[in-house]
Amino acid sequence: MSAPIIQIRNVVKRFAGGTTAVDNVSFDIGQNEFFALLGPSGCGKTTLLRMIAGLETPSEGEIIIDGVDMAFTPPNQRPVNMVFQSYAVFPHMSVLQNVEYGLMVTGTPKDETRKRAKEALDMVQLGHLGERRPDQLSGGQRQRVALARALVKRPKVLLLDEPLSALDAKLREAMQLELARLQKTVGITFIIVTHDQDEALSMADRIAVMNAGRVSQIAAPIALYEAPASRFVADFIGKVNLIDATVTGVKGNEVACKAKGLGEILIPSNQPAKGQVTLAVRPEKLTLGTAAPKKAGLVKLSGTVRDVSYYGDTSHVIVTAAGIELAVNVQNDARRSSIITRGQNVWVSWAPDDTLILTE
Amino acid sequence: MESWRNNRFLFWLLTLPGAFWLALFFVAPLSVLWVYSFGAKSGITDIEITGTALNYLRALDPVYFQIMWKSLWISAIATFVCLVLAYPIAFAICFAPTRWKPVLLLITILPFWINLLIRTYALMAVFRTNGFVNQTLGGAWNFFDGLFTGGSFPYQPLQLLYNDGSVIAGLVYVYLPFMVLPLYATIERLDKSYLEASLDLGASQFRTLMSVTVPLTMPGIISGVLLVFIPCLGAFLTPALLGGANAIMIGNVIEAQFKSANDWPFGAALSFILIYATFGALALRWVLTRKSQGEGA
Amino acid sequence: MTAEARPAPGLRRFWPAALPQGPLDYGRRLWMRVLLASVFLFLYAPIAVLIAFSFNDSKRNIVWQGFTLKYYAVAWNNADLFDAMTNSLIIAAVSTLFATVIGAMVGLQLWRFRFPFKGAYEGFMALPIVIPEITLGVSLMAFFFKLGWMTTDLGWPFNLFPIIIAHIAFCFPFVAIVVRSRMVGFNMQLEEASKDLGASQWQTFRHVLLPYMKPGLIAGALLAFTLSLDDFVITYFTSGPGSVTFPVKVFSMVRRGVTPDINAASTVLIVITVVATVLAMKMQAPDKTGKGQ
Numbered sequence A: 001m002s003a004p005i006i007q008i009r010n011v012v013k014r015f016a017g018g019t020t021a022v023d024n025v026s027f028d029i030g031q032n033e034f035f036a037l038l039g040p041s042g043c044g045k046t047t048l049l050r051m052i053a054g055l056e057t058p059s060e061g062e063i064i065i066d067g068v069d070m071a072f073t074p075p076n077q078r079p080v081n082m083v084f085q086s087y088a089v090f091p092h093m094s095v096l097q098n099v100e101y102g103l104m105v106t107g108t109p110k111d112e113t114r115k116r117a118k119e120a121l122d123m124v125q126l127g128h129l130g131e132r133r134p135d136q137l138s139g140g141q142r143q144r145v146a147l148a149r150a151l152v153k154r155p156k157v158l159l160l161d162e163p164l165s166a167l168d169a170k171l172r173e174a175m176q177l178e179l180a181r182l183q184k185t186v187g188i189t190f191i192i193v194t195h196d197q198d199e200a201l202s203m204a205d206r207i208a209v210m211n212a213g214r215v216s217q218i219a220a221p222i223a224l225y226e227a228p229a230s231r232f233v234a235d236f237i238g239k240v241n242l243i244d245a246t247v248t249g250v251k252g253n254e255v256a257c258k259a260k261g262l263g264e265i266l267i268p269s270n271q272p273a274k275g276q277v278t279l280a281v282r283p284e285k286l287t288l289g290t291a292a293p294k295k296a297g298l299v300k301l302s303g304t305v306r307d308v309s310y311y312g313d314t315s316h317v318i319v320t321a322a323g324i325e326l327a328v329n330v331q332n333d334a335r336r337s338s339i340i341t342r343g344q345n346v347w348v349s350w351a352p353d354d355t356l357i358l359t360e
Numbered sequence B: 001m002e003s004w005r006n007n008r009f010l011f012w013l014l015t016l017p018g019a020f021w022l023a024l025f026f027v028a029p030l031s032v033l034w035v036y037s038f039g040a041k042s043g044i045t046d047i048e049i050t051g052t053a054l055n056y057l058r059a060l061d062p063v064y065f066q067i068m069w070k071s072l073w074i075s076a077i078a079t080f081v082c083l084v085l086a087y088p089i090a091f092a093i094c095f096a097p098t099r100w101k102p103v104l105l106l107i108t109i110l111p112f113w114i115n116l117l118i119r120t121y122a123l124m125a126v127f128r129t130n131g132f133v134n135q136t137l138g139g140a141w142n143f144f145d146g147l148f149t150g151g152s153f154p155y156q157p158l159q160l161l162y163n164d165g166s167v168i169a170g171l172v173y174v175y176l177p178f179m180v181l182p183l184y185a186t187i188e189r190l191d192k193s194y195l196e197a198s199l200d201l202g203a204s205q206f207r208t209l210m211s212v213t214v215p216l217t218m219p220g221i222i223s224g225v226l227l228v229f230i231p232c233l234g235a236f237l238t239p240a241l242l243g244g245a246n247a248i249m250i251g252n253v254i255e256a257q258f259k260s261a262n263d264w265p266f267g268a269a270l271s272f273i274l275i276y277a278t279f280g281a282l283a284l285r286w287v288l289t290r291k292s293q294g295e296g297a
Numbered sequence C: 001m002t003a004e005a006r007p008a009p010g011l012r013r014f015w016p017a018a019l020p021q022g023p024l025d026y027g028r029r030l031w032m033r034v035l036l037a038s039v040f041l042f043l044y045a046p047i048a049v050l051i052a053f054s055f056n057d058s059k060r061n062i063v064w065q066g067f068t069l070k071y072y073a074v075a076w077n078n079a080d081l082f083d084a085m086t087n088s089l090i091i092a093a094v095s096t097l098f099a100t101v102i103g104a105m106v107g108l109q110l111w112r113f114r115f116p117f118k119g120a121y122e123g124f125m126a127l128p129i130v131i132p133e134i135t136l137g138v139s140l141m142a143f144f145f146k147l148g149w150m151t152t153d154l155g156w157p158f159n160l161f162p163i164i165i166a167h168i169a170f171c172f173p174f175v176a177i178v179v180r181s182r183m184v185g186f187n188m189q190l191e192e193a194s195k196d197l198g199a200s201q202w203q204t205f206r207h208v209l210l211p212y213m214k215p216g217l218i219a220g221a222l223l224a225f226t227l228s229l230d231d232f233v234i235t236y237f238t239s240g241p242g243s244v245t246f247p248v249k250v251f252s253m254v255r256r257g258v259t260p261d262i263n264a265a266s267t268v269l270i271v272i273t274v275v276a277t278v279l280a281m282k283m284q285a286p287d288k289t290g291k292g293q
Helices: A045-053 A095-104 A110-123 A139-151 A169-186 A197-203 A221-226 A231-236 B004-036 B054-058 B062-094 B101-113 B116-127 B132-148 B164-189 B192-200 B205-216 B218-233 B237-243 B250-259 B264-294 C030-053 C070-077 C079-112 C118-130 C133-147 C158-183 C188-196 C201-230 C233-238 C246-255 C260-284
Strands: A004-014 A020-030 A034-038 A060-065 A080-083 A157-161 A189-194 A206-211 A214-219 A241-251 A254-259 A263-268 A275-281 A287-289 A299-310 A314-321 A324-331 A345-350 A356-358 B039-041 B047-049
Touching: A004 A045, A004 A189, A020 A045, A020 A060, A020 A189, A020 A214, A034 A045, A034 A197, A045 A060, A045 A080, A045 A157, A045 A189, A080 A139, A080 B192, A095 A110, A095 A139, A110 A139, A139 A169, A157 A169, A169 A189, A169 A197, A189 A197, A197 A221, A206 A221, A206 A231, A214 A221, A214 A231, A231 A241, A231 A275, A231 A356, A241 A324, A241 A356, A254 A275, A287 A324, A299 A324, A314 A345, B004 B047, B004 B264, B004 C079, B004 C118, B004 C133, B004 C158, B039 B264, B054 B264, B062 B101, B062 B164, B062 B218, B062 B250, B062 C030, B101 B164, B101 C030, B101 C260, B116 B132, B116 B164, B116 B237, B116 C030, B116 C246, B116 C260, B132 C030, B164 B218, B164 B237, B164 C030, B192 B205, B205 B218, B218 B264, B237 B250, B237 C246, B250 B264, B250 C133, B264 C133, C030 C260, C070 C079, C070 C260, C079 C118, C079 C158, C079 C201, C079 C246, C079 C260, C118 C158, C133 C158, C133 C233, C158 C201, C158 C233, C188 C201, C201 C260, C233 C246, C246 C260
Parallel strands: A034 A189, A034 A206, A080 A157, A157 A189
Antiparallel strands: A004 A020, A004 A060, A206 A214, A241 A254, A241 A275, A254 A263, A275 A356, A287 A345, A299 A314, A299 A345, A314 A324, B039 B047
16 A cells, blocks of 8 residues: 555544544555445444544544644645535535635635636536536536535545435446546545445445444455454445354364354364354355255255245345254346245255354 | 315404404504604694695604614614624524523523513613612722722713613614524524535635625524614614613604604604615515525525 | 554643534634623623612612512502503403414414415514514504594503503414414324314314414413513503503603612513513423424
8 A cells, every 4th residue: 555645543532422433443544545434324434534524623543634633724724625415515606606616715816716617517527517506406416516626626635425325326326436437537535434335345445344433344345245354344244144153173274163053164264263253154155956965065054945035136035944044145047047935945055165254 | 285265264264363453453553654644733632634745854854864864873783783793692502512502592582581671771770870880890990090099090980871872782782682593593504514515625714604604694694684673773762761862763753753742743754764664674685585595595 | 553542632631621623613612602601691680680689778779788678568569560560461461362362363374274465464464573663552552542542531441452452463473473383393194184083173173283283372372471561662652541551660660760669570570571481482392292294
């Protein structure tokens, strides 16, 4: 990672009511990174973003932007700009005036202001709507105005607070692509706050998963999904089957675990583990069959289909096997692919390699 | 909401008492007064309706014109002082911790419920030559005077009553809550992220106030200004008690025409000049709010 | 990264509540608090002084001479003042009753019905609130003279009628506003449900609408009561020699000078209105019952 543009050092935020929104958080965000803060509502992600913007003051700790401690820098003097969740496009100004505002208030010459504002509007494909009033725009257009208004300031970091939450599903998907493209074009750091895992996974270079004011894990999307560090992260990102197990021994690169209904299985793992652990398997890693799989070395279970939800491309199946419930995602890859019905007896199997051992 | 045609009986049942009352005891009296304003005194209690405009012309007489002018600027200053004081107060209440908000709001508007006369009287007692303010100032003055000069410059009480300043102070004292309430209501409804966005884009606190907060709270400012300015313009009690003979406003002249001078037609004309001024102010608000709505606020 | 969390530098360490938590935390800014405190002092100090000196054992009302209740006795035994207070309370009670009923009807009508020229009608209903009080006062005075009510002595208590009529006229629009804003939160489906369950229009009003409207009615009534009790300007012009109210009486006394028994009587009136106001505020406090989309 290149030199960090933002360093967050032991930041704590306590609110007047006594709640701790952010609890001793430290991490770095690199130059030109698309960084996502992901977590359930109330996890402190927005508070953290607002502290970076200067809209909240940390109770403890430091926020360093481009090497400068921001403790006493008010928001209007920070080299960051924000796209607000409500967009906060000034209703008493035209689109162009909105975009010019940030340059005008800092004394940029008039002709340069106009030129840069027009460029910024062109960049978000709103060049033709400069004279419109915000109430004549759609939600998506208002968001582009908010984007242009922040980017025209040429900030070192762009902060986006749940930017897509107010858009409908189709538009959201298009904007995800566009934001990622835009970030590559302007070449600055984007920090996005979201509670939507798909948004974070599809756009971000790295994701910090937050829970109850703390950072649970920081990793690239693939690592986060395939190698979550904790039960919380595994459960929060995508769907997962979690099985309680006990470690019975370590043999070389394999850990032997004993779990109810599974017996003893050997799982390839480099991490030391002992005592009580949780085994995690993603539903799409599980295979469903009417007969016992012939391949050796698989984890196999016989059970009964309890529920089937049909989603067109996939079916989500819940199987009860040996006293545990397993979620299985079946790809409907052939038109007449096996029709699974409730109450049917099936075999569930997966490769031990697809099993994760979670100690937290 | 349903159309009145759906339930005509209920509609008229609910409508008639109020409409009757206003027609009989509001419109009719005002009409009588309006007709009187075109009349002339023909005896001690008799008024002859001659259709003359002399009463209105008499209002332009320098003596009365000056009083009207004075009423106008005293009201304007009082309104302005109210605005300048009330804006930060409304702001402070809006941004106070949630549990404090209702308390602060109650403290602000409670004086509004206390009798106007009693409040004015209380202010009178405080501002008197030997009132609370002069007592306090005098005590401090005499203490330091005794300390430094051995008491060679005894305190001369300030004449705080019976001037334009005391009337303005009285009007501000009485009408300040009227300004705080509409301002509070608009600021409370204002999406705070507009202010944050402005700060985030590099504007200073002052710039944010002037370019974002004030324009976006303009409807509240206009309502507050009208709520204070209109009663100030017609004020009668405050100048009568705090202004004495030195600070007469149009309300005092109207009172005199009906109570002592007994020139009802002239008093009626002055009253209607007051009403026209009120309507003018209301029309101005209508134009201003339409304009700001047109701007999308 | 694993170092102990470092406390924020400077003043915030010693006095965490003193500094703003963010740029919009105006409520915590020192100058804001000083201003708020000064304005509250300006608003309350005169009233506090007035109340304090009603207990002062000194005729000249300047320096504290000791606690006494004798001016309350003086005020109580002042027959004119006592009669004025009785008149005020009777006028306030009767006009509150009428203003509440008429105002509630207007409020319901404006909330319930759509009709031609509604905007103009609403403006008309708000006129008594907007028109300068003194104009309303002198117009009613002229009107009652014209009807002969002010020149012939109607005898007590009938000589209070003009004042009551005037008070109803300027009080009921306020009640209408309070009732209407209360009804805005009413879930219309409750009414439909009641009718669907077989209730007549009257039963629906009696058992569904009226209970919902009640806090608004009480708040409106208390508002009308204080407005009537407090009114000086309109009463001043519509009262005759036999129908003096408390504020009008106090006005004539105040013109002659400041005396402790006025302080005592004023204190009593302040207590009455403050209690009524706080009750009204409690009634208006929003609740969640019956609210709909």
